[in-house]
Amino acid sequence: MHQFVQYVLSYLSSDKTPGSAGNMFWAFVYILLIFTGLSIAVIAMNWLERKILAHMQVRLGPMRVGPHGLLQPIADALKLLLKEDIMPAEADGFVFWIAPLLVVLSAFTVFIVVPFGPTHAVTDMNIGVLFMLGVSSLSVLGIVMAGWASNSHYPLIGALRSSAQMVSYEVAMGLAVVSVILMTSLNATGTGTLSMIGIVQAQQSQGIWFIFKFFPLGLIGFFIFAVAMVAETNRAPFDLPEAESELTAGFHTEYSGFRWSLFFLAEYSAMIAVSSIAVTLWLGGWLRPFPNFLSGSVADLVFSLFPGITFLFLAGMCFYSTARMPKHPYFRIQTLGLAGFGVVLGLIGLLLFVAPVRERVQDIYWFSAKVAAFMYLYIWYRGTFPRYRFDQLMKVGWKVLLPMSLGVLILTAGAGMLFSMGK
Amino acid sequence: MTDQNTSLSPLDLETPEKPFLDANELVINMGPQHPATHGVLRVILRLDGEKVMGLECVIGYLHRGVEKIGENRTYTMFNPYVDRMDYVAAVSNGLGYCETVEKLLGVEAPPRAQYIRVILTELNRMASHQLWLGTHALDIGAITPLFYTFRDREEILKIFEKYCGARLTTHAFRIGGLQYEAYEGFEKDVRNFVSFVAPKIDEYEELLTTNRIWLERTKGVGIISGKDCIALGVTGPVLRASGVKWDLRKAQPYANYKNFDFDIPIGQCGDTYDRYLVRMAEFRQSLRIIQQAVDGIPEGPIMAKVPKVIKPPVGEVYHSIEAPKGELGYFIVSDGSTQPYRLRVRPPSFVNLQALDQMCRGQLVADVIAVIGTLDIVLGEVDR
Numbered sequence: 001m002h003q004f005v006q007y008v009l010s011y012l013s014s015d016k017t018p019g020s021a022g023n024m025f026w027a028f029v030y031i032l033l034i035f036t037g038l039s040i041a042v043i044a045m046n047w048l049e050r051k052i053l054a055h056m057q058v059r060l061g062p063m064r065v066g067p068h069g070l071l072q073p074i075a076d077a078l079k080l081l082l083k084e085d086i087m088p089a090e091a092d093g094f095v096f097w098i099a100p101l102l103v104v105l106s107a108f109t110v111f112i113v114v115p116f117g118p119t120h121a122v123t124d125m126n127i128g129v130l131f132m133l134g135v136s137s138l139s140v141l142g143i144v145m146a147g148w149a150s151n152s153h154y155p156l157i158g159a160l161r162s163s164a165q166m167v168s169y170e171v172a173m174g175l176a177v178v179s180v181i182l183m184t185s186l187n188a189t190g191t192g193t194l195s196m197i198g199i200v201q202a203q204q205s206q207g208i209w210f211i212f213k214f215f216p217l218g219l220i221g222f223f224i225f226a227v228a229m230v231a232e233t234n235r236a237p238f239d240l241p242e243a244e245s246e247l248t249a250g251f252h253t254e255y256s257g258f259r260w261s262l263f264f265l266a267e268y269s270a271m272i273a274v275s276s277i278a279v280t281l282w283l284g285g286w287l288r289p290f291p292n293f294l295s296g297s298v299a300d301l302v303f304s305l306f307p308g309i310t311f312l313f314l315a316g317m318c319f320y321s322t323a324r325m326p327k328h329p330y331f332r333i334q335t336l337g338l339a340g341f342g343v344v345l346g347l348i349g350l351l352l353f354v355a356p357v358r359e360r361v362q363d364i365y366w367f368s369a370k371v372a373a374f375m376y377l378y379i380w381y382r383g384t385f386p387r388y389r390f391d392q393l394m395k396v397g398w399k400v401l402l403p404m405s406l407g408v409l410i411l412t413a414g415a416g417m418l419f420s421m422g423k
Numbered sequence: 424m425t426d427q428n429t430s431l432s433p434l435d436l437e438t439p440e441k442p443f444l445d446a447n448e449l450v451i452n453m454g455p456q457h458p459a460t461h462g463v464l465r466v467i468l469r470l471d472g473e474k475v476m477g478l479e480c481v482i483g484y485l486h487r488g489v490e491k492i493g494e495n496r497t498y499t500m501f502n503p504y505v506d507r508m509d510y511v512a513a514v515s516n517g518l519g520y521c522e523t524v525e526k527l528l529g530v531e532a533p534p535r536a537q538y539i540r541v542i543l544t545e546l547n548r549m550a551s552h553q554l555w556l557g558t559h560a561l562d563i564g565a566i567t568p569l570f571y572t573f574r575d576r577e578e579i580l581k582i583f584e585k586y587c588g589a590r591l592t593t594h595a596f597r598i599g600g601l602q603y604e605a606y607e608g609f610e611k612d613v614r615n616f617v618s619f620v621a622p623k624i625d626e627y628e629e630l631l632t633t634n635r636i637w638l639e640r641t642k643g644v645g646i647i648s649g650k651d652c653i654a655l656g657v658t659g660p661v662l663r664a665s666g667v668k669w670d671l672r673k674a675q676p677y678a679n680y681k682n683f684d685f686d687i688p689i690g691q692c693g694d695t696y697d698r699y700l701v702r703m704a705e706f707r708q709s710l711r712i713i714q715q716a717v718d719g720i721p722e723g724p725i726m727a728k729v730p731k732v733i734k735p736p737v738g739e740v741y742h743s744i745e746a747p748k749g750e751l752g753y754f755i756v757s758d759g760s761t762q763p764y765r766l767r768v769r770p771p772s773f774v775n776l777q778a779l780d781q782m783c784r785g786q787l788v789a790d791v792i793a794v795i796g797t798l799d800i801v802l803g804e805v806d807r
Contacts, residue, residue, distance in 0.1 A: 057566070057567050057569075057570035057571075058570050058571065058574050153449065153451045153452075157451075157788070236564065237564060239564070382566070384567065384630075385565065385634070385636055386560065386563045386565035386631075386636045386637050387565075387789075388636055389639070389640055389787060389790070390473055390788075390789060392639050
């Protein structure tokens, strides 16, 4: 027992990820944390997407279940769990059953290497980027299986579209990633890294986010990735596989209830996953703004207060909305609920001001904030853009993004050579 | 699925070349329950990959026998039934029917009634186009314009509701004029609406007209030439977008339209984008007409001298108006009794739908959706 406690505590002073330190207990804890955190993030995304989209479209969005519809995603999840589980008579049962699991598995597995901070990842692999790209593209297998096993026309077309789309955009995506890998090698030893943590540390030591490196090359590379990642996750304006107006629901037309919700979960966690790649590769991962320029203990203190301030602000929003709730007794429970939610948020905010918590949490905060900005972009795209047609989508992928990313790759390599020759 | 050689179309449609060596044709049934077929249209698509080799429309899911009902109702009793054909442009249907019976009777609605009719009909044209724009954009994947158009269409429906108590199936007109005098503040409401909606139309255009994806999705999609339109009997904005300047409001003026100053917007190449532009221009022309009508609305009676029991003389009459979707015609044969001997409706949606096959051949599945949207069909009118 004592040994076990020692084993558990020994990690706390480590500056490595649990996986790299070989500490199975903490690795397991991190896996659980990421799993729950991701599920909560997907639930929050569900609510936020409906609310933000609604406000863009001159409507209110969910308002009935809980204050401002806060409990709507939970109600929906319950409904999906309780729904009848339909499997078409002509479907290939085993493949139909395993397809959503495969999609969810690949969407969650990539989070093993996502670095929420220098120590906040399950493990640090020396092939981190390759692992993420590889595993996240496994989900296309699940989608093809779902479309094929449904034994129906619309899902089949949706699955074919999806696979063609994801495979095409992966090429441009991969080349954009390679340009970042080249940038990481611009150091004294001249060796680059594929490790997610290593890439962020390279940005820290070079003193610049890679989006601004070799301006505008980094920016173009980032742009290519940002477009490709929307296509990769099958979101608007590249949501052809599930184009509602054409294919009813694409590859998951025949799915319902819990199986369908697995696809939903996978879609949103895949969005978060690719956004984390973009944040790690171009936007400095967990680094706070200006870590070198505004260094020193005062700046450190100021920036470490941000998480607490954010939560206090959200709590303030809750209290403001509470004051604006209708005074009718019918709304009493909702008003109380909203105030309670505000209290919880405020307590979390106060907790985040405590020194040891503050130090450990701020990396996660900055990482999540950057990812959240991408999530907002996803919603914004959806509210703004019409949908591309299939051939146009292919044209954008192969004729625009691919040559662009090749050009960026060659120019980055050239710029890097000039840079290292100059030293 | 009938054999492709026994096509009923007046045009000789060629089967597009197959892109692959041994690609199998996939027959897909789109509708009647499908999110983008605007009701209960069923389209049987023959696909080669994503390419449409041909298609066939199956209609009749909303058939209610409106024409037969017309033979069993008196002229007055049948009036509300026409609202249920093109239910998003019920006022236009009513105008067509009332004018046809008036023509048969040889009476004419008094000027004040005609002005109010024009205002309401043009408002209804805008409401119909707004619904078209929202759903068409939704089909192409832009979800936001739908809510914007519905927000503004609401203002039109409010005016209808204030005028006659109904929002959708209004039954606004009577044979010989109007039953209701314009309510107090009607002119003010209409004027307010005109100034309210003009910037909103710019807003729709801002979202779509120069949007790259919108341009790519609509330009060169579903092209139909003016000649083919005329051969198929296609009318309305679809015909005008193909470059044929044919608008019944100018060509065969009815209901006082000759007193108003407005243009007929036409397109050049007859693709989906041109049809979009033509309808957007029609919004503005409708606003012009409404503005003139509300400025020049005369005083006077609103009902002509029409007998309580309408018994038109023996004879037949055809009268057509420019409904939002095209030429809406009524053909009535009277045997001198209180009920029509035969009543035939020429619905624009039904005739325009015949062009679907022509417009979709060789295009992709996604274009079928765009073309169905751009034809602006209402199944209540197609099936009657």
